[in-house]
Amino acid sequence: MPTKPVTKPGSFQCMIWFGALWCLSCALLYPTAKKTFTRDVSCDIVAKRFPKDYWKARAAFRESATNASAALSALEMGADVGPGNLTIDVAFLQGSQPEHVLLHISGTHGVEGAAGSAIQAKFLQDVASGATKPGPSVLFVHALNPFGFEKLRRQNEGGVDLSRNLLDDAGFAAAAKADSSNYDALDAFINPKGVSKFDFFWPKAAFYLATRGVANLKAAFGSGQWHHKAGLFFGGDKVARSHALLKDFLAKHPAVAGAKKLAVVDVQTGLGPWKLDTLTVDGDGQLELLRKAGLDEGLEASRVESAAAAAGSTTAAAGYPALFGGAAEKLAITQKFGTVHMAQVFRHLRHENAVFHHGDEEERERPKMALRDAFNPSGKCDWQTAVLARGVEMLGQLNKHLA
Numbered sequence: 001m002p003t004k005p006v007t008k009p010g011s012f013q014c015m016i017w018f019g020a021l022w023c024l025s026c027a028l029l030y031p032t033a034k035k036t037f038t039r040d041v042s043c044d045i046v047a048k049r050f051p052k053d054y055w056k057a058r059a060a061f062r063e064s065a066t067n068a069s070a071a072l073s074a075l076e077m078g079a080d081v082g083p084g085n086l087t088i089d090v091a092f093l094q095g096s097q098p099e100h101v102l103l104h105i106s107g108t109h110g111v112e113g114a115a116g117s118a119i120q121a122k123f124l125q126d127v128a129s130g131a132t133k134p135g136p137s138v139l140f141v142h143a144l145n146p147f148g149f150e151k152l153r154r155q156n157e158g159g160v161d162l163s164r165n166l167l168d169d170a171g172f173a174a175a176a177k178a179d180s181s182n183y184d185a186l187d188a189f190i191n192p193k194g195v196s197k198f199d200f201f202w203p204k205a206a207f208y209l210a211t212r213g214v215a216n217l218k219a220a221f222g223s224g225q226w227h228h229k230a231g232l233f234f235g236g237d238k239v240a241r242s243h244a245l246l247k248d249f250l251a252k253h254p255a256v257a258g259a260k261k262l263a264v265v266d267v268q269t270g271l272g273p274w275k276l277d278t279l280t281v282d283g284d285g286q287l288e289l290l291r292k293a294g295l296d297e298g299l300e301a302s303r304v305e306s307a308a309a310a311a312g313s314t315t316a317a318a319g320y321p322a323l324f325g326g327a328a329e330k331l332a333i334t335q336k337f338g339t340v341h342m343a344q345v346f347r348h349l350r351h352e353n354a355v356f357h358h359g360d361e362e363e364r365e366r367p368k369m370a371l372r373d374a375f376n377p378s379g380k381c382d383w384q385t386a387v388l389a390r391g392v393e394m395l396g397q398l399n400k401h402l403a
Contacts, residue, residue: 043381049118050376050384054110054143054150057117058089061142064124065091070140075245077146081157086146088245091120092255093127093138100136100261100402101327103250103320104395108162108266110148110155114376115337116267117142118384119391132396135403136263137255144242152368153356154232154349154375156240163268164224164235165243166319172237175226182220183227186212190221191231194358195351195367205343221346230357232349243319250323262327263293263398265335266317267391269375270345272303272338275386277394280334282307282318289331293401295394335394337387340374348374 051057065072070091077086106116120140126132143149147157155161167175183190189204208217224233239247250256272278279295281287287306290296296304307318321330339345352367377383 043385046381046384046388047379049122049388050114050378051117052114052372052376052378054086054113054146055084057113057149058087058143058146060121061089061091061117061124061140064121064128065089065140067128068093068124069128070124073249075249077157077241077245081241082147082150084150086150088144088146088242089142090246090249091124091138091140091142092253093124093134093140094255095134095136095138095403097135097403098137098255099258101139101255101259101263101324102134102136102395102398102402103139103141103262103264105141105144105264105266105317105320107143107145107149109268109270109375110143110145110150111152111371112154112267112269112375113143113145113149115269115387115391118388119267119395122388122392123395126392132399135399136261138399139250139253139255141246144246146242152372153352154371155234155353156242158236158240159229159234160236160240161224161233162240162242163266164226164233165240167235167239172226172235175235176237178226180225180227182216183225183231183233186217186220187228187231190350191228192350192354195354201347201350205347230353232353247320247323250320256324257326259324259327260329261402262321262324262330263402264317264320264330264332265394265398266333267335267337269337269387270339271342272336274338274340275383276303276338277387277390278303278305278336278338280305280307280336282332286331286333289329290333293331293398295333295397295401335391337390339377339383345374 049060051060062072068091070093073090073092075088075090077088104116104120106120107113120142123132124140127134145156145162147153148155186208189208192199221233224235225231226235226237228234279290279299281290283306287304290304317332317334321327321332324330348367348371352364352371355364355367372378
């Protein structure tokens with residue numbers, strides 16, 4: 001007779017224990033595995049709203065404006081500025097209160113343009129769907145610095161920081177004569193003639209922090225400079241083409257001539273707490289208008305500041321209200337969304353600028369991509385989601401206030 005296979009004592013119990021341990025391990029590891037290996041659809045949708053280059057941003061903006069039945073204008077920069085046909089695009093929506101105007105600007109610092117572009121496109125899409133109805137007339141300025149957006153530079157085609165460029169002739173003359181000793185003393189550190197692997201940025205930064213202090217460094221950087229044309233934070237010696245084109249366009253626009261109430265928002269990224277916005281205005285009078293509009297509700301005090309609290313920095317937003325001469329109330333805000341630490345932001349700006357002026361095309365690629373990610377953290381779902389939501393929320397607040 002055939003003999004039955006003999007089962008060793010305890011083998012069945014071992015199988016049970018092994019199965020239990022397997023199930024327990026799966027249960028414990030499932031949340032991590034799901035987070036690591038599964039695709040969050042909502043993050044994919046938000047990420048698509050943050051274009052990685054100028055051309056995709058412009059296409060999305062134009063499509064959103066067309067779908068919202070906005071009047072679309074393209075201000076051409078000219079064949080001598082960058083590749084292709086770079087344009088500043090302006091979308092106009094006439095609101096139910098046309099004598100009240102909201103001017104919203106993206107891409108003043110070109111490489112920072114993705115956030116403002118995403119916010120503008122989303123608002124236009126909400127108008128197209130009927131979810132939002134514009135109370136004031138809305139002027140969306142997309143990519144004020146198209147060269148910088150396309151080249152992933154903060155500066156424009158002339159190396160100019162557009163935030164510090166809206167001056168008249170007397171203003172440029174005064175800026176050129178202003179004391180620049182703080183900046184000049186740091187010029188070799190701010191603007192090295194190329195960056196090597198042995199640059200020792202962090203030891204140098206620590207040295208200057210220890211010997212000069214945070215306040216002096218902020219003053220040297222934040223106030224800008226009008227002496228070193230290839231240096232960071234250069235304000236230029238005349239009004240840049242971008243500003244000249246937009247000023248000319250706005251001067252002829254009927255919404256500007258008839259405006260009785262105005263709000264200007266210039267969206268920027270880089271400095272401040274991660275994914276949170278800081279609202280900067282020019283002086284106490286503007287601070288009162290901001291509070292009157294209820295824009296500070298729910299925000300910590302540190303997220304609302306006057307220009308004086310921001311180390312004397314100037315903004316593009318502050319220069320445009322002068323065109324709206326008939327408006328009795330004018331509020332100009334720079335909305336700055338925080339990304340990485342300010343030291344990292346400066347390091348990337350410094351590296352990109354040095355290589356742009358002293359390196360070849362191949363050497364420029366990595367610093368350019370690093371700078372883009374410092375101002376538009378791609379793949380960071382929490383940052384993109386928060387920035388888009390907050391940007392559209394503030395547009396909604398101003399839409400309600402101006403209506």
